[in-house]
Amino acid sequence: MITRIVSGIVQLAGGLGGIVGIRVGTEEPMYLSEPLSGGVEIRRYGPRIAAETTVLEDDEQARNTGFRRLAGYIFGGNSRQTSIAMTAPVAQSSEKIAMTAPVAQSRDPQGGSVIRFYMPAKWSLATLPSPNDSHVRLVEVPAETFAVLRFTGDRSPAAVQRRTEELLKTLADNGIKSDGEALSWFYDPPWTIPFRRRNEVAVPIAE
Template identity: 85%
Template structure:
């Protein structure tokens, strides 16, 4: 009973915190960073595991659909019916997977949006439960290097396109050639106050 009350209080506090962009207990993939120019940084990420799904809808609707599918997986839609917490778990006996940030969105080979949740570092493909939904896949993401531009506020397709163009211009001005398609990373829920949101656009580059 005490654990349930504490868990409920923690979830309420984190939900309220999400309104103003306070991210408590949300793991992020580790990276090394160095500045480039005009707010752009170069980040080097190590290998990591992601749950991903491809959605053949427009960008915003694809993000919503993909989020629901992946949330279904981490909230128990898996082979072990694992109890999943959106944040690091309060002391409980059940196995938990904490949701990490960011949610990643990119364009798939057939025109669909690929939505990813990165799994906490302690998990591997061998230890993660299998998704119940066949549209959700577990993938091993290799080490990658990205040029990244962070921004707040509007994250509509038009806003993302504008920021991506800004990022690509900085790369061109610095004689850096992209090595893949742009991605969008979102760290906060839709109800976060716009100017407190952390959003990013990223482009793979050579290490």
């Protein structure tokens, strides 16, 4: 009973904190960073694991649909019915999985949106439970280097496109070529006050 109460308090705190952009205990993939110019930084990420799904809808609806599918997986829609918290888990058992930030969105070759939740670093493909939903898959993401531009506020497709163009211009001005399609990364739920949101556009670059 006490464990459930504590867990409820933690989840409530995380929900309220989300309104103003406070991410209570949310793990992020590790990376090394160095500034470039114009608010752009270069980040080097190591290998990581993600749960992902492909959605054939427009960008915002795809994000919502993909989020629901992946949330279903981390909230127990898996082979072990593992109890999963959106924020860092209260220590109940070793079977808890915390959602990490950001939620990633990109396009696949057929035009669908690929939505990803990155798994906490302690998990591997061998130890994660299998998704019950056939639309959700677990993938190994290789080490990658990105140019990243962070912004707040509006994260509509038009806003993301403007920021992507700004990022690509900065890269061109610095003689850096992109090495793949741009991605969108979102760190906060829809109810977060816009000016407190952390949003990013990222473009892979070659070393």
